[in-house]
Amino acid sequence: MPDLKEAWQLAWADLGLHAPAGLCEELLVAYEEPQRHYHSLQHLAECLAHFDQVRHLAQHPGEVAVALWFHDAVYDVQGKSNEQQSADWAVRALQAAGAGEASRARVLQLIMATQHHAEVHEPDQQLLVDIDLSILGATPERFAQYDRQVRAEYSWVPGLIYRVKRKAVLKSFLDREHIYHTPYFRERCEAQARSNLAAACA
Incomplete structure (x- = not known):
């Protein structure tokens, strides 16, 4: 780090x-x-x-x-x-x-x-958004920790409502043609992100 x-x-x-x-x-x-x-x-x-x-x-x-x-x-x-x-x-x-x-x-x-x-087209915005979303393509262990951390932030939301809304958010990324904009992050994170998101939505 x-x-x-x-x-x-x-x-x-x-x-x-x-x-x-x-x-x-x-x-x-x-x-x-x-x-x-x-x-x-x-x-x-x-x-x-x-x-x-x-x-x-x-x-x-x-x-x-x-x-x-x-x-x-x-x-x-x-x-x-x-x-x-x-x-x-x-x-x-x-x-x-x-x-x-x-x-x-x-x-x-x-x-x-x-x-x-919204879709971003400006190169620096694409780079920053990919960095922000890099967590989706983290190792399964780090992704699972991230998932628990987000749930902790929304601990005030009832379980069923949280699961429905969280799945919708994750599926919105999975449904994109590409999760990442830049070749750098697409090559390094796209496949793992799709695996992580599919497992989380299952």
Whole structure:
């Protein structure tokens, strides 16, 4: 796993900017909130580890890295605007650091793409979405742990309702022609993701 502080410094160095003081610590605290079981430091670290492998594929690597740091910065398990609030926080931070309007707008769109509601066509968005969904193509053991972690986050939902809704979400990924957009993740994760999802939906 990457050193989180080093990854943070590299992200801002790629942007040619200095991060606002204390911001990294604020984010690390946010990712350790008690309601988080999957959307935690483990998930952030896994995403950043994947990004280390594909940094060279990003058009704006600093923006993708910062978007990964912020994509789950706000996580209310019953909230409907987590991505928007996370994106707004990122934009405020970038503005405070002196990032240009175009860069701020791209980071906002990167984070909003992790809603996974709409097809994404912009290459950096495709890369970030694939990183966020890399968990689907993890080892069966890690996928099973992920499944338990998501259930723990939704412990307030009755069992039958949860199982029906969870199966619908997982099947929506399985029903896609391709789960992953980029050749890198398609080659490495697609087959395992389909195996994991089929087993979970069975």
